[in-house]
Amino acid sequence: MTKIISITSFKGGTAKTSTCLHVGSALALFHKKRVLVIDLDAQANLTTGLGFDPDEQDSLAPVLQGEKQVQDIILHTSIKNLDLIPADAWLERVEVTGNLAGDRYSHEKLKHVLKHLDYDYIFIDTPPSICWLTESSLIAANHSLICATPEFYSVKGLQRLAIFIENISKRHTLSVMGVTLSFWYPRGKTNKSFQEIIETTFPGKLLKSKIRRDIAVSEATIYGKPVFATAPKSRASDDYKLLTKELLKLL
Numbered sequence: 001m002t003k004i005i006s007i008t009s010f011k012g013g014t015a016k017t018s019t020c021l022h023v024g025s026a027l028a029l030f031h032k033k034r035v036l037v038i039d040l041d042a043q044a045n046l047t048t049g050l051g052f053d054p055d056e057q058d059s060l061a062p063v064l065q066g067e068k069q070v071q072d073i074i075l076h077t078s079i080k081n082l083d084l085i086p087a088d089a090w091l092e093r094v095e096v097t098g099n100l101a102g103d104r105y106s107h108e109k110l111k112h113v114l115k116h117l118d119y120d121y122i123f124i125d126t127p128p129s130i131c132w133l134t135e136s137s138l139i140a141a142n143h144s145l146i147c148a149t150p151e152f153y154s155v156k157g158l159q160r161l162a163i164f165i166e167n168i169s170k171r172h173t174l175s176v177m178g179v180t181l182s183f184w185y186p187r188g189k190t191n192k193s194f195q196e197i198i199e200t201t202f203p204g205k206l207l208k209s210k211i212r213r214d215i216a217v218s219e220a221t222i223y224g225k226p227v228f229a230t231a232p233k234s235r236a237s238d239d240y241k242l243l244t245k246e247l248l249k250l251l
Contacts, residue, residue, distance in 0.1 A: 003251055004114060004122045005177065006141035008165075010157030012128040014147040015182030017045045018217050019243075020125040022236075023145075025226040026244035028082040033120040036074070039087035040137055041127045047086040050077050051224025054088045061090040064109050065098040070117065078225065083119075095132040107132070111140040121251075130164050138168045143177040145247070146202070150181060150194045158201045176205050177250055180243060184210035209243035211236065 009016045020037055027033040039046035044054035052075060062068040075084045100106045114122060124137040138144060144165055148154045158179070168174055179202050185191075198206045214236035220227040227236045
């Protein structure tokens, strides 16, 4: 059975897209899993991060509107066993246009679109906000992976996100798989305080693997490839491999 993981964050700058790209890539490269990553953010950073121009591709928008089949928009990436559903600007307000505008059950649409796809794992990169796309992603998913940074606004946003996820989980089968911290500085003076807030908000869900700050991640984006291909000996490469192994055990 395909496991669907929604990667979520209440604010931008939490390495949500990088986490989606690198965990998906690591599963395909090092664990030989069949993986689909979905770019559900109109900014399309995951799409460009894998070497595609979002202006030249179809996103999930026409699929959600019933105009295309999901198989028609899936792209094969340069990484074996890793496929992509790209994003475009049309996703921004797709829920208030066309067939979705008058559909009271529109939040369920993505769940039905994905349920017949044959992959080991599907990861959904969501917008950095609580919006229709994020809610649709969580309804479609089995698990939520939450991204945060050891910063005040990032951690405070987790409390609102926790309430949002709890409300969805009352109606749909959804569990929080873990909270991952990026831009980690091991000697940060406030690390303990931030981790205590996370433990209070999501008890027992803070992952051991932390992603340290590394310019290699930004550089990899320029080439449209994961850091495993552009800087295989970097800190980020090591950290994302460890995070992927930890997530595999949880899954």
